[in-house]
Structure formats: structure tokens, C-alpha cells
Amino acid sequence: MGVAWEQWPGGALWKSRWEELVKADRLPVAFLWVGPEGVGKTPIAITLTQTLLCTEGDGVLPCGQCGACAAMLTLSHPHLFLLPPLGGGKPLEEALVLFRERLSKDPFLSLVEWEEVLLGGKGTLSIGVEAVRKLQSWLTLAVPDRRWRVVLFWQAQLLTRQAANALLKVVEEPPEKTLFLFLSTRLEALPATLRSRCVVWRFPPLSAQQLQALAGQPPSAPLLTMAEGRYSRLKRLLAPEQEPYVQALRDWLRGLFRLEDPSRLRAAIETLLTAPRLPELLLMGISLVRAHPELSLAQKTWTIEALLHLADELEAHLNPPLLLWEATLRLQARLRESHPTLEGLLHEAVF
Numbered sequence: 552m553g554v555a556w557e558q559w560p561g562g563a564l565w566k567s568r569w570e571e572l573v574k575a576d577r578l579p580v581a582f583l584w585v586g587p588e589g590v591g592k593t594p595i596a597i598t599l600t601q602t603l604l605c606t607e608g609d610g611v612l613p614c615g616q617c618g619a620c621a622a623m624l625t626l627s628h629p630h631l632f633l634l635p636p637l638g639g640g641k642p643l644e645e646a647l648v649l650f651r652e653r654l655s656k657d658p659f660l661s662l663v664e665w666e667e668v669l670l671g672g673k674g675t676l677s678i679g680v681e682a683v684r685k686l687q688s689w690l691t692l693a694v695p696d697r698r699w700r701v702v703l704f705w706q707a708q709l710l711t712r713q714a715a716n717a718l719l720k721v722v723e724e725p726p727e728k729t730l731f732l733f734l735s736t737r738l739e740a741l742p743a744t745l746r747s748r749c750v751v752w753r754f755p756p757l758s759a760q761q762l763q764a765l766a767g768q769p770p771s772a773p774l775l776t777m778a779e780g781r782y783s784r785l786k787r788l789l790a791p792e793q794e795p796y797v798q799a800l801r802d803w804l805r806g807l808f809r810l811e812d813p814s815r816l817r818a819a820i821e822t823l824l825t826a827p828r829l830p831e832l833l834l835m836g837i838s839l840v841r842a843h844p845e846l847s848l849a850q851k852t853w854t855i856e857a858l859l860h861l862a863d864e865l866e867a868h869l870n871p872p873l874l875l876w877e878a879t880l881r882l883q884a885r886l887r888e889s890h891p892t893l894e895g896l897l898h899e900a901v902f
């Protein structure tokens with residue numbers, strides 16, 4: 552049983568790019584992998600780490616049998632240093648127990664899910680300078696048999712400026728046989744000085760087929776649209792408990808453009824108000840608006856702006872019912888003004 556790169560989306564491509572570097576003996580000091588959340592950076596990073604740490608493999612494929620490969624199943628290999636974002640005063644060691652447990656079960660763990668695991672919801676996470684100092688002392692430990700070590704920054708866009716500066720010194724004079732892996736949703740989130748030390752790989756959004764393969768079932772068209780090529784999103788949307796909220800979101804969006812059936816709109820709003828993490832759901836609604844074939848550019852822009860604004864305000868925990876109703880009425884008026892005969896134009900199926 553080996554971990555095949557191919558079991559992950561794009562795995563064959565990343566494997567061949569890695570193989571080129573290995574064959575040319577041009578392994579970088581640091582990788583910066585950039586792409587939206589949920590497109591497979593983490594599972595590929597875990598596979599690559601296992602490949603490097605495996606004691607029996609050929610540097611391209613891990614054997615899947617040795618002690619190192621076994622330790623990677625629980626992400627507990629002593630030569631792997633994980634740096635997830637932290638918060639709420641949780642010490643790194645304590646957080647890492649949770650992180651290894653969750654990530655080894657689900658390599659598509661999302662930042663929001665991690666926030667829930669770590670802090671039970673609300674809170675701000677970052678990779679701070681303290682974690683980098685711990686890394687620095689870890690790097691001074693002796694390595695038996697000149698084995699490889701891997702340092703994995705998960706959600707590296709959350710590195711604080713101070714942490715990134717401290718890190719620069721480490722990456723500029725890297726200890727030998729140590730690979731730094733930065734997984735980030737944004738390229739510019741890392742300072743240019745640090746970026747210049749990294750080989751950048753860009754991870755694109757997943758195709759409908761790739762999403763379907765990961766989900767093990769064909770998702771409905773609106774869910775695929777809302778997922779925007781990110782499996783972490785699709786996974787969330789496919790959870791049975793999400794179904795009423797997704798339906799309510801679609802009813803609500805439809806209700807913005809139609810006068811009939813105000814009771815359905817009211818019911819949708821009431822359901823939305825009970826949704827866990829409504830801001831996140833509203834933001835996923837943006838992709839439905841964007842993909843709508845019949846809305847004008849102006850209508851899309853207003854609706855998307857309103858959704859962004861609403862999600863922002865809701866994050867601040869103001870008065871959710873008031874905010875949602877206000878936004879609904881304001882947007883309805885504006886959309887109808889822009890196109891008084893719009894009603895009935897829109898197909899039920901689209902939202």
C-alpha cells in the first residue's frame with residue numbers, strides 16, 4: 552500500500568514536476584504553493600513530505616511500508632515540523648495534537664474548520680513569531696543519518712510580518728537537507744524577500760470531474776457553481792445538515808428578483824438566520840450570482856456588493872435579522888428599479 556500521488560487532483564502533474572527536480576538534483580530550499588483553499592495543496596504537500604522522509608523509496612514514490620511512511624499516516628513523523636495558524640493563546644504543542652488528528656483524517660481541512668476545532672468558532676488565527684522561534688530551536692537538533700526534514704507552513708498567508716522577518720534569516724541560511732513548504736492562498740501575503748527564496752507552484756481550481764471524483768457522487772449544478780473549484784467548499788455544501796441552508800440561500804436570491812410569494816422569501820430569511828456561519832454561506836452565494844446567465848453586469852455588481860457588505864456586517868455580530876431584512880429590501884428595490892419587468896424572466900433552476 553503506497554501513497555500514490557495520483558489519488559489527489561493534479562497528482563500526476565505534481566509528481567512529474569517533482570520528479571524533474573529530483574532527477575536534475577535541483578531540489579529547492581523552499582516551495583511556495585499558491586492557490587485557493589481546497590484545491591489540493593495540502594494533500595500534495597503531505598505526499599511530497601512522505602516521499603522525502605520515506606527510508607525505502609526512490610525519492611519520487613514513497614514505499615508506503617516503512618516506519619517513516621507509517622508515521623506520516625498520523626503526521627507524527629519527528630522530521631516533520633507543522634506550523635498551522637494559532638490563536639486564543641493555545642500553545643503550539645497542544646494545538647498540534649488537534650491539528651495532526653484532524654488533518655490526517657481530512658487533508659482538505661479548511662481554515663474555518665480549523666478555527667472551529669481550535670477556538671470553537673470566533674477568533675483570529677495567525678502564524679506568529681513564537682512558533683517560528685520554536686522552529687528555529689527545532690532546526691538546531693541533530694539529525695541522524697543525514698535524513699531529510701520538512702517544515703510545513705499551512706495557511707502561510709497568515710504569517711505575521713514579524714514571523715516572516717524572523718523566518719527570512721532561517722531560509723537565507725538554510726540548514727542542509729531541510730525543505731520549507733509554504734502553502735498560501737495568496738502570493739503577495741509573503742514578503743518579497745521571502746518569496747524570492749521560494750520555487751512557486753500555482754494550484755488551479757479543480758475541475759467538475761475532479762470535484763466529483765473526490766466527492767464520490769455527482770453534485771448538483773448549483774453546488775458545483777458555489778464550490779468554485781474548491782473541494783473544501785463542496786465538502787461543506789454536501790454535508791446533509793447544510794441542505795436546508797443552501798436551499799434557503801437559493802430561495803432568498805430568487806426572492807430578491809421576484810415579487811410573488813413573499814412568504815417563501817420570509818421563510819428563507821428565517822432559515823438563513825439559523826444557519827451556522829451565515830457570512831460564509833452568503834459569500835458562496837456570490838458564485839451563483841456571478842454565474843447567472845440572465846442578470847446584467849450592473850445587477851450582478853449590486854447583488855455581489857450587497858452580499859459582501861452583508862457578510863462583513865454579520866461578521867461584526869450586529870443585529871442579524873435587522874441586517875438581513877434591510878439588505879433584502881434595499882437590494883430588492885434597487886434591482887426592480889433597474890429592470891421593472893425582470894420578474895418571471897429568471898428561471899427557477901438557476902439559483
Ligand SMILES: [Zn+2]
Pocket residue numbers: 605606607608613614615616617618619620
Ligand atoms: Zn516508506
